[in-house]
Amino acid sequence: MGSEGLHRATRAELVGLPVEVAPLLLGAELRTRVAGSSVRLRLTEVEAYHGQGTGPEADPGSHARMGRTARNATMWGEPGHLYVYLSHGIHSCVNVVSGPAGQAGGILLRAGEVVHGADAAAVRRGVTAPLTGRVVRDLARGPGRLGQAAGLRHPIHDGIDAITGVELEGATAELWLRDEPVPEVASGPRVGVAGVAGTDAFPWRFWIADDPTVSPFRWGRGAQAASVVPR
DSSP: OOOTTEEEOOGGGGOSOHHHHGGGGTTOEEEEEETTEEEEEEEEEEEEEEOTTOSSSOOTTSTTTTOOOTTTGGGGSOTTBEEEEEETTTEEEEEEEOSSTTSOEEEEEEEEEEEEOHHHHHHHHTOOSOSOHHHHHTTTBSHHHHHHHHTOOTTTTTTOBTTTOOOBTTEEEEEEEESSOOSOEEEEOOTTOOGGGGSTTSOOEEEETTOTTSOOOOOOTTHHHHTTSOO
Protein backbone atom coordinates (compact mmCIF):
# COMPACT_ATOMS: atom_id res chain seq x y z
CA MET A 1 0.00 0.00 0.00
CA GLY A 2 1.52 3.29 -1.07
CA SER A 3 1.32 6.80 0.32
CA GLU A 4 0.65 9.97 -1.58
CA GLY A 5 3.92 11.69 -2.49
CA LEU A 6 6.10 8.74 -1.41
CA HIS A 7 7.53 5.67 -3.12
CA ARG A 8 9.55 2.63 -2.08
CA ALA A 9 13.24 3.45 -2.26
CA THR A 10 15.44 1.62 -4.75
CA ARG A 11 19.12 0.80 -4.46
CA ALA A 12 19.81 2.94 -7.51
CA GLU A 13 18.55 6.00 -5.62
CA LEU A 14 21.10 5.40 -2.85
CA VAL A 15 24.30 4.77 -4.83
CA GLY A 16 25.50 8.38 -4.62
CA LEU A 17 27.90 9.57 -1.96
CA PRO A 18 26.22 9.89 1.46
CA VAL A 19 26.68 13.67 1.49
CA GLU A 20 24.71 13.79 -1.78
CA VAL A 21 22.00 11.32 -0.80
CA ALA A 22 21.43 12.54 2.77
CA PRO A 23 19.20 15.55 1.93
CA LEU A 24 16.96 13.27 -0.13
CA LEU A 25 16.06 11.33 3.02
CA LEU A 26 14.43 14.37 4.61
CA GLY A 27 10.69 13.94 4.61
CA ALA A 28 11.11 10.27 3.73
CA GLU A 29 9.67 7.57 5.96
CA LEU A 30 11.30 4.66 7.75
CA ARG A 31 8.62 2.07 8.34
CA THR A 32 9.33 -0.78 10.73
CA ARG A 33 7.40 -3.71 12.07
CA VAL A 34 8.88 -5.39 15.12
CA ALA A 35 7.21 -8.06 17.23
CA GLY A 36 3.92 -7.35 15.47
CA SER A 37 3.89 -3.59 16.09
CA SER A 38 4.29 -1.07 13.26
CA VAL A 39 5.80 2.42 13.45
CA ARG A 40 6.29 4.97 10.69
CA LEU A 41 8.85 7.74 11.15
CA ARG A 42 9.02 10.83 8.94
CA LEU A 43 12.72 11.70 8.84
CA THR A 44 13.52 15.31 9.76
CA GLU A 45 17.27 15.29 10.49
CA VAL A 46 20.17 13.23 9.11
CA GLU A 47 23.98 13.24 9.00
CA ALA A 48 26.29 11.91 6.28
CA TYR A 49 29.44 9.88 6.97
CA HIS A 50 31.99 8.60 4.44
CA GLY A 51 34.38 5.69 4.82
CA GLN A 52 38.07 5.37 4.03
CA GLY A 53 38.65 6.21 0.38
CA THR A 54 35.08 7.40 -0.17
CA GLY A 55 34.63 10.81 -1.77
CA PRO A 56 37.19 13.52 -2.52
CA GLU A 57 38.17 14.18 1.12
CA ALA A 58 38.74 11.94 4.14
CA ASP A 59 36.04 12.00 6.80
CA PRO A 60 37.72 11.86 10.23
CA GLY A 61 34.36 11.49 11.99
CA SER A 62 33.32 8.20 10.37
CA HIS A 63 33.31 4.74 11.95
CA ALA A 64 34.84 3.55 8.67
CA ARG A 65 37.62 6.15 8.48
CA MET A 66 40.31 3.52 9.12
CA GLY A 67 38.87 0.89 6.80
CA ARG A 68 36.65 -2.14 7.15
CA THR A 69 36.18 -3.74 10.57
CA ALA A 70 33.72 -6.20 12.08
CA ARG A 71 31.83 -3.29 13.61
CA ASN A 72 31.39 -1.23 10.43
CA ALA A 73 31.12 -4.07 7.88
CA THR A 74 27.53 -3.18 6.98
CA MET A 75 28.68 0.29 5.85
CA TRP A 76 30.71 -1.40 3.08
CA GLY A 77 27.77 -3.40 1.77
CA GLU A 78 25.12 -2.62 -0.81
CA PRO A 79 23.02 0.53 -0.45
CA GLY A 80 19.69 0.32 1.32
CA HIS A 81 20.71 -1.90 4.20
CA LEU A 82 20.61 -0.37 7.68
CA TYR A 83 23.79 -0.06 9.72
CA VAL A 84 22.64 -0.37 13.33
CA TYR A 85 25.38 0.34 15.87
CA LEU A 86 25.58 0.80 19.62
CA SER A 87 26.35 4.30 20.91
CA HIS A 88 27.94 4.71 24.35
CA GLY A 89 27.13 1.06 25.01
CA ILE A 90 23.44 1.92 25.39
CA HIS A 91 21.65 3.37 22.36
CA SER A 92 21.01 1.54 19.08
CA CYS A 93 21.40 4.10 16.29
CA VAL A 94 20.19 3.59 12.73
CA ASN A 95 21.98 4.54 9.49
CA VAL A 96 20.96 4.06 5.87
CA VAL A 97 23.89 2.65 3.88
CA SER A 98 24.61 4.58 0.70
CA GLY A 99 27.46 5.01 -1.75
CA PRO A 100 29.08 3.28 -4.73
CA ALA A 101 29.81 -0.44 -4.57
CA GLY A 102 32.88 -1.26 -2.51
CA GLN A 103 32.93 2.10 -0.73
CA ALA A 104 31.70 2.69 2.81
CA GLY A 105 29.01 5.20 3.60
CA GLY A 106 26.21 5.74 6.04
CA ILE A 107 23.55 8.33 6.74
CA LEU A 108 22.69 8.60 10.42
CA LEU A 109 18.99 9.08 11.10
CA ARG A 110 19.16 11.74 13.80
CA ALA A 111 15.52 12.63 14.31
CA GLY A 112 12.02 12.06 13.05
CA GLU A 113 8.33 12.52 13.62
CA VAL A 114 6.20 9.50 14.52
CA VAL A 115 3.37 9.63 11.98
CA HIS A 116 1.94 6.20 12.76
CA GLY A 117 2.27 3.90 15.75
CA ALA A 118 2.86 6.46 18.50
CA ASP A 119 1.56 4.02 21.11
CA ALA A 120 4.03 1.33 20.04
CA ALA A 121 6.88 3.86 19.86
CA ALA A 122 6.06 5.05 23.38
CA VAL A 123 6.13 1.49 24.73
CA ARG A 124 9.51 0.88 23.12
CA ARG A 125 10.79 4.13 24.60
CA GLY A 126 9.37 3.40 28.05
CA VAL A 127 7.27 6.58 27.90
CA THR A 128 4.23 6.47 30.18
CA ALA A 129 3.06 10.11 29.96
CA PRO A 130 -0.05 10.92 27.89
CA LEU A 131 0.82 11.18 24.20
CA THR A 132 0.17 14.85 23.63
CA GLY A 133 2.19 17.82 22.42
CA ARG A 134 5.79 17.78 23.56
CA VAL A 135 5.73 14.09 24.48
CA VAL A 136 4.85 13.06 20.92
CA ARG A 137 7.36 15.56 19.50
CA ASP A 138 10.17 14.00 21.50
CA LEU A 139 9.46 10.32 20.78
CA ALA A 140 12.12 10.15 18.02
CA ARG A 141 13.97 13.43 18.62
CA GLY A 142 17.60 12.30 18.62
CA PRO A 143 19.30 9.20 17.17
CA GLY A 144 19.01 7.05 20.30
CA ARG A 145 15.32 7.82 20.67
CA LEU A 146 14.73 7.21 16.98
CA GLY A 147 16.36 3.80 17.19
CA GLN A 148 14.21 2.90 20.18
CA ALA A 149 11.02 4.17 18.54
CA ALA A 150 11.78 2.20 15.37
CA GLY A 151 12.39 -0.92 17.46
CA LEU A 152 15.68 -1.80 15.73
CA ARG A 153 18.40 -3.18 17.97
CA HIS A 154 22.12 -3.77 17.75
CA PRO A 155 23.42 -6.33 16.93
CA ILE A 156 20.44 -8.44 15.83
CA HIS A 157 19.05 -5.97 13.30
CA ASP A 158 22.34 -4.67 11.91
CA GLY A 159 22.24 -5.17 8.15
CA ILE A 160 18.44 -5.39 7.79
CA ASP A 161 17.41 -4.61 4.22
CA ALA A 162 15.12 -1.58 3.91
CA ILE A 163 14.76 -2.04 0.13
CA THR A 164 13.36 -5.58 -0.01
CA GLY A 165 11.73 -5.46 3.42
CA VAL A 166 12.84 -9.03 4.13
CA GLU A 167 12.37 -10.00 7.77
CA LEU A 168 15.40 -10.24 10.05
CA GLU A 169 15.12 -11.47 13.64
CA GLY A 170 11.41 -10.68 13.87
CA ALA A 171 11.69 -7.24 12.26
CA THR A 172 11.08 -5.68 8.87
CA ALA A 173 12.12 -2.23 7.65
CA GLU A 174 11.13 -0.24 4.58
CA LEU A 175 12.46 3.09 3.35
CA TRP A 176 9.99 5.28 1.47
CA LEU A 177 11.37 8.35 -0.31
CA ARG A 178 9.57 11.52 -1.31
CA ASP A 179 8.64 11.94 -4.95
CA GLU A 180 9.83 15.55 -4.64
CA PRO A 181 12.55 16.83 -2.23
CA VAL A 182 11.48 18.95 0.72
CA PRO A 183 11.76 22.65 -0.17
CA GLU A 184 13.42 23.96 2.99
CA VAL A 185 16.67 22.12 3.80
CA ALA A 186 19.17 23.52 6.30
CA SER A 187 22.73 22.25 6.77
CA GLY A 188 25.57 22.70 9.23
CA PRO A 189 28.16 20.89 11.36
CA ARG A 190 27.39 17.42 12.68
CA VAL A 191 26.22 17.11 16.29
CA GLY A 192 28.65 16.11 19.02
CA VAL A 193 31.43 15.05 16.63
CA ALA A 194 34.91 15.76 17.96
CA GLY A 195 37.59 17.93 16.33
CA VAL A 196 37.51 19.20 12.78
CA ALA A 197 35.01 16.48 11.81
CA GLY A 198 32.40 18.35 13.86
CA THR A 199 33.01 21.78 12.34
CA ASP A 200 31.75 23.69 9.32
CA ALA A 201 34.54 22.02 7.34
CA PHE A 202 32.02 19.14 7.25
CA PRO A 203 28.54 20.71 7.02
CA TRP A 204 27.10 17.23 6.58
CA ARG A 205 24.14 17.51 8.91
CA PHE A 206 20.89 18.22 7.10
CA TRP A 207 17.50 19.00 8.58
CA ILE A 208 14.07 20.32 7.69
CA ALA A 209 14.18 23.99 8.60
CA ASP A 210 12.03 24.95 11.59
CA ASP A 211 10.75 21.41 12.17
CA PRO A 212 10.11 20.97 15.93
CA THR A 213 11.35 17.36 15.99
CA VAL A 214 14.91 18.28 14.97
CA SER A 215 17.36 17.59 17.81
CA PRO A 216 19.28 20.35 19.64
CA PHE A 217 22.78 21.13 18.37
CA ARG A 218 25.85 20.69 20.56
CA TRP A 219 29.54 20.92 19.79
CA GLY A 220 31.75 17.86 20.00
CA ARG A 221 35.01 17.83 21.97
CA GLY A 222 37.33 20.47 20.51
CA ALA A 223 35.04 21.17 17.55
CA GLN A 224 34.00 24.69 18.50
CA ALA A 225 37.61 25.81 18.84
CA ALA A 226 38.55 24.12 15.58
CA SER A 227 35.66 25.80 13.78
CA VAL A 228 37.27 29.24 14.04
CA VAL A 229 40.35 28.10 12.14
CA PRO A 230 40.20 29.16 8.47
CA ARG A 231 39.56 26.26 6.09
